[in-house]
Amino acid sequence: MTSLTHPFLSVDALHKAFVLHGQGGMTLEVMRDLSLTLSPGECLVLAGPSGIGKSTLLKMLHGSYRVTGGTLRLHFEEGDLSLETLPAHAWHNLRRDVIGYVSQFLRVVPRVPAVEVVMEPLLARGAGEAEARVRAESMLARLNLPERLWHLAPGTFSGGEQQRVNIARGFIAEHPLLLLDEPTASLDAANREVVVELIQEAKARGAALLGIFHDEDVRERVADRLLPLTPYMGMPSTPIHEEEKPS
Amino acid sequence: MTASEPTASGYNFAYLDEQTKRMIRRGLLKAVAIPGYQVPFGGREMPMPYGWGTGGMQLTASVLGQDDVLKVIDQGADDTTNAVSIRAFFERVAGVTTTTATGEADVIQTRHRIPEQPLRQGQILVFQVPIPEPLRFIEPSEEETRLMHALEEYGVMHVKLYEDIARHGHIATTYAYPVKVDGRYVTDPSPIPKFDNPKLHMSEALMLFGAGREKRLYAIPPYTRVESLDFEDHPFEVQEWDAPCALCGARDTFLDEVITDDRGGRMFVCSDTDYCQSRTEEVA
Amino acid sequence: MRRPDLERATLLEARGVTRLYGPGKGCEAIDIRLHRGEVLGIVGESGSGKSTLLRLLAGMVRPDAGQVIYHSSAAQGCDGSGHEGELDLYAIGEARRRALLRMEWGLVHQNPRDGLRLGVSAGANIGERLMALGERHYGQLRAAGQDWMGRVELDPGRIDDAPRTFSGGMQQRLQIARTLVTRPNLVFMDEPTGGLDVSVQARLLDMLRTLVRELGLSVILVTHDLAVARLLAHRLMVMRRGQVVEAGLTDQILDDPQHAYTQLLVSSVLTP
Numbered sequence: 001m002t003s004l005t006h007p008f009l010s011v012d013a014l015h016k017a018f019v020l021h022g023q024g025g026m027t028l029e030v031m032r033d034l035s036l037t038l039s040p041g042e043c044l045v046l047a048g049p050s051g052i053g054k055s056t057l058l059k060m061l062h063g064s065y066r067v068t069g070g071t072l073r074l075h076f077e078e079g080d081l082s083l084e085t086l087p088a089h090a091w092h093n094l095r096r097d098v099i100g101y102v103s104q105f106l107r108v109v110p111r112v113p114a115v116e117v118v119m120e121p122l123l124a125r126g127a128g129e130a131e132a133r134v135r136a137e138s139m140l141a142r143l144n145l146p147e148r149l150w151h152l153a154p155g156t157f158s159g160g161e162q163q164r165v166n167i168a169r170g171f172i173a174e175h176p177l178l179l180l181d182e183p184t185a186s187l188d189a190a191n192r193e194v195v196v197e198l199i200q201e202a203k204a205r206g207a208a209l210l211g212i213f214h215d216e217d218v219r220e221r222v223a224d225r226l227l228p229l230t231p232y233m234g235m236p237s238t239p240i241h242e243e244e245k246p247s
Numbered sequence: 248m249t250a251s252e253p254t255a256s257g258y259n260f261a262y263l264d265e266q267t268k269r270m271i272r273r274g275l276l277k278a279v280a281i282p283g284y285q286v287p288f289g290g291r292e293m294p295m296p297y298g299w300g301t302g303g304m305q306l307t308a309s310v311l312g313q314d315d316v317l318k319v320i321d322q323g324a325d326d327t328t329n330a331v332s333i334r335a336f337f338e339r340v341a342g343v344t345t346t347t348a349t350g351e352a353d354v355i356q357t358r359h360r361i362p363e364q365p366l367r368q369g370q371i372l373v374f375q376v377p378i379p380e381p382l383r384f385i386e387p388s389e390e391e392t393r394l395m396h397a398l399e400e401y402g403v404m405h406v407k408l409y410e411d412i413a414r415h416g417h418i419a420t421t422y423a424y425p426v427k428v429d430g431r432y433v434t435d436p437s438p439i440p441k442f443d444n445p446k447l448h449m450s451e452a453l454m455l456f457g458a459g460r461e462k463r464l465y466a467i468p469p470y471t472r473v474e475s476l477d478f479e480d481h482p483f484e485v486q487e488w489d490a491p492c493a494l495c496g497a498r499d500t501f502l503d504e505v506i507t508d509d510r511g512g513r514m515f516v517c518s519d520t521d522y523c524q525s526r527t528e529e530v531a
Numbered sequence: 532m533r534r535p536d537l538e539r540a541t542l543l544e545a546r547g548v549t550r551l552y553g554p555g556k557g558c559e560a561i562d563i564r565l566h567r568g569e570v571l572g573i574v575g576e577s578g579s580g581k582s583t584l585l586r587l588l589a590g591m592v593r594p595d596a597g598q599v600i601y602h603s604s605a606a607q608g609c610d611g612s613g614h615e616g617e618l619d620l621y622a623i624g625e626a627r628r629r630a631l632l633r634m635e636w637g638l639v640h641q642n643p644r645d646g647l648r649l650g651v652s653a654g655a656n657i658g659e660r661l662m663a664l665g666e667r668h669y670g671q672l673r674a675a676g677q678d679w680m681g682r683v684e685l686d687p688g689r690i691d692d693a694p695r696t697f698s699g700g701m702q703q704r705l706q707i708a709r710t711l712v713t714r715p716n717l718v719f720m721d722e723p724t725g726g727l728d729v730s731v732q733a734r735l736l737d738m739l740r741t742l743v744r745e746l747g748l749s750v751i752l753v754t755h756d757l758a759v760a761r762l763l764a765h766r767l768m769v770m771r772r773g774q775v776v777e778a779g780l781t782d783q784i785l786d787d788p789q790h791a792y793t794q795l796l797v798s799s800v801l802t803p
Contacts, residue, residue, distance in 0.1 A: 021794050021795070040532070059787070088783070089569060090537035093535055109740060111733040398625070401663075402633075402659055402664075406659050409655045412669055413652050413654055479669075
């Protein structure tokens, strides 16, 4: 496969630290010298104990966390795109068209019906209302969300139901790079199965996936490679200035 | 009434001093040069309360010449208190000849009407104006209304007409109906019935407007385009009556309702008394 | 894979805009770039200068120093033919500036009563900007009024009712309809959900999001409510004592704030 020789994403010597001004300027170093590559059609799974910086990496790739050091690059035919220096306004289109993100938590406008939450990524790309609705409904049906819930706002849904709305919203737009932060965390076996299928379909159409899965079974079925994060590259969130450690 | 009493002594011709008249004439020249634009002027106290036509009187006093013939009407009538008083005033302080005949007058001071008989070139019609600012109903600030005029921000005028149609099914404004003068300034034609609005358009006579309390004057020069504001699907229309004037039989004049007894009897007659009378005399 | 087009045309720009009412009161040397189709949130506590900045950007208060540039060609889309490229908001005449505000821009006040004509019906309120643009067909004005009442989820049957008879949330939606009816390129919103009950806020937020997307609006949104900012704004600027202390993507500012003040602001928000 030629795509293996041409990665879509390269992360090099990534470094992340948080400065907590409220705690006397204490610096929390959470990641140092992390490097990886990811090719189209590949699913790379991040492994390691919680707190090691797996979600932090996804958030840096999605632009929600700033990069302290190192580089994040997407490789396009016309050349590379450096994410760490990308101006804020450029992220709108990048997120709309290239980088998708399925988080553990659903964060939406209250009172918006589930089906409209799922439609939004398509509408943002200018898809027609009717077409977007059909696709959103078929996605929700596939994830076994009862039809009576489609037109209700997800605020009152159970954790698993909210998660499925979130997954539908994340997969519907078929982004070339998908970041998955424990998408199967609160799902039953049947729905985990659907997510595995969705991931495999995404790989088949050439998407690059970077995910966090705590479920061993899912991990083994979707992962092409495992990247164990160790304190060497992803450091546990321990303060480096011991004397400033908060009580 | 004729000029039987002698001209009062101790007054300048037409009551106002020459400096004041000059100031007002300068204002009038500016008003004529910018049709529909409100020109401020230093209004003087007149021997009459505001609301009785002090603005119109100051304009009349400033344009009146010794040989001019003056006519004064109030709601179309020559014989109401206001008309009679103003006529008597100018007879005494200017000694000018007065008339009730529209065709014979050089200067006509009017409150709330335009004579039915078409005016001719050389005549001057002076309107008494209570509120000169057509935008005032919606914008209390003078500074803001001046800016709105300067920038031609006239959308709100149509808001008022829209609201009329929404409430009454038609434009219910029947007097002081706003006009656009020479395609530029939105102007209040004073509280004339909208029936008279078409007479403003391309009039042969010079029309001057004076507001005493507000100390503003403005003008519509002869042969000036004057359009009444309206909507494409609700065009401007004038009032119509089912019956002709009960006295002269005219069908094309503005009629007043007159109560004739205590038993509900009433009739409609021309509001322009001179016009009605001349027609009745013709018939007789 | 082909590289996507990430650039967006600049619509409004502030260059070193300053207006001080006292030390730390007002705005000092603010630079802003708003791109077409973007919602830029300006957040900060009351007194931080965010409302002054809004007024400076919207052409309502002349800055002591600096420029506000409106890229009118960007507003016209690709063609831009026949339009000046850059308009220096305070160098053009007042006539042009007011015309801009009336025709190409919109302003949504926090208190809908400031943005509505309370003496005339809902339909007249919505129609006013159209009439100002020269619409002279009553039937079409009415149709537009009914259409927009539907869009902002008001009962079109109430087109002849006075705004006074509407609830606060309905008045705010009416104000939004009145502002957007001429499809402005750029809308300034000052705490648009500020005076509303929480239960009404959510619906209004959703409506605003939908309208922004459907009409391709560019918005400058001033709010002290970080939850509102998260849901509506693409980018945020955090203001304090007349200065911008931090700017960036909305979730960057809220999830990984860098500046001490932003960290304090974000950590002070109550979450149920």
